[in-house]
Amino acid sequence: MSLYKNQPLKIYNTLTSEKNTFVPLHQGHVGMYVCGPTVYSNVHLGNVRTFMSFDVIYRYLIHLGYNVRYVRNITDAGHLTDDGDIENDRFVKQSRLEKLEPMEIVQKYTVDFHKVLEKFNFLPPNIEPTATGHIIEQIELTQKLIDDGFAYESHGSVYFDVMEYNKRGFNYGELSNRNIEELFANTRDLDGQNEKKNPQDFALWKNASPAHIMRWPSPWGYGFPGWHLECTAMSTKYLGEKFDIHGGGMDLKFPHHECEVAQGKACNGTSPVNYWMHTNMLTMNGQRMSKSTGNYILPMELIEGENNFFEKAFSPNIVRFCFLQAHYRSVLDISNEAMVASEKGYNRLMEAISLIKDLKPSSDSSFDVNAWQQSCYDAMNDDFNTPILIAQLFEITRIINLVNDGKETLTTDDINIVSKTINDFAFNILGLKNEMSSGNNAEKLSGVVQMLIEMRNEARANKNWALSDEIRDRLAALEIHLKDGKEGTTFTL
Secondary structure (H helix, E strand, C coil): CCHHHCCCCEEEECCCCEEEECCCCECCEEEEEECCCECCCCCCHHHHHHHHHHHHHHHHHHHCCCEEEEEECEECCCCCCCCCCHHHCHHHHHHHHHCCCHHHHHHHHHHHHHHHHHHCCCCCCCECCECHHHHHHHHHHHHHHHHCCCEEEECCEEEECHHHHHHCCCCCCCCCCCCHHHHHHCCCCCCCHHHCCCCCCEEEEEECCCCCCCCECCCCCCEEECHHHHHHHHHHHHHCCCEEEEEEEHHHHHHHHHHHHHHHHHHHCCCCEEEEEEECCEEECCEECECCCCECCCHHHHHHCCCCCCCCCCCHHHHHHHHCCCCCCCCEEECHHHHHHHHHHHHHHHHHHHHHCCCCCCCCCCCCHHHHHHHHHHHHHECCCHHHHHHHHHHHHHHHHHHHCCCCCCCHHHHHHHHHHHHHHHHHHCCCCCCCCCCHHHHHHHHHHHHHHHHHHHHHHCCCHHHHHHHHHHHHHCCCEEEEECCEEEEEC
């Protein structure tokens, strides 16, 4: 039996502003689309946080037994955050800056994106479509919106008619909870606004001059697709006119996702997505990350230690553990102190995991393992609450240490349940790796510490207490703690 039948899941739905019980359109199957990167520069840590959140969501849905089709696109053309001067095209600007062809820019930063996500142990999506690979679909979608009266051509560009959309009983602004009159009142004066019937109309297709590098033929002349249209074309192509989950950062809620809702409803008469999910922002040292202020760090700079913000390099595993200690809908602030604390917590968890195989079973248990296991599911079933899940993992860490010290008892069956549950949640769902138990470095570290323990034992046998204490204290300064017990000396990191 699939786990999802006995593990009811609730998801916070931006569209309803509340947690809704998750019921997929097709039993046992989930269609999920996440807005991917715009590949004109290195992927930043905020992106990593968003994609990590959906990586965990993807992993948990698979664990529950769902057959998931996960689509995450690559935006490699047409990313205009407004409908003004097309010279603001990020790919064109970056290609001029680096003196490369636009598709060289795309390839360079797509490769960077994949390398970074691989470092953080992300599962790849099932489909990773590109905007440039779906120009035909976008032209066809634009033509349909024109034919149905929801769009109009102006000077070689095509715009979505927001007022017409609302006149037909729809509500532009429903996802972001905005009022159409307020939107009109707050519209900035941008280049190209004179081409529109109304200031809130958004581009489906933009006319491009002969000098514009990225341009394609269309019924309205040479141009390129609007950013919002790209995701509608790709999501519906691979997931259908209506699908289960659409995700992205909260900065995409308006206008990007709002426009996707409008395009989907205008084309098909129904809301394209049942559950809209948005991740919150990432800050550093209590401030928003920004290149202009200098409060900014790239993922590789963090994990390689090449920065002025953190005292040392932190492995992708530690960064991942740190990120997942905040709920995806909460602001996450990273700092040197937070990363050091995460490293200690991660090491404590991995130490406990390493003890499981050597635990001595008893005839009965003093701890309710089944209730603890369900608490792990309860955390994830409550809108993928990873910080609560991690708290439950620390709870079982405490129990493992007590059993190891002979202060609690577990049966063989319960030890097996603990082992399997930790493997499922820590490794398969949270996507952590056990750095302490794999690789030559871990073995070398263990060997060196064991050698020092032997030297300390010899010093104690010779009543050389000064040397014995020095070995213990210097290891402690490196956060390697010795513990003397009846069966000898052990160490923890």
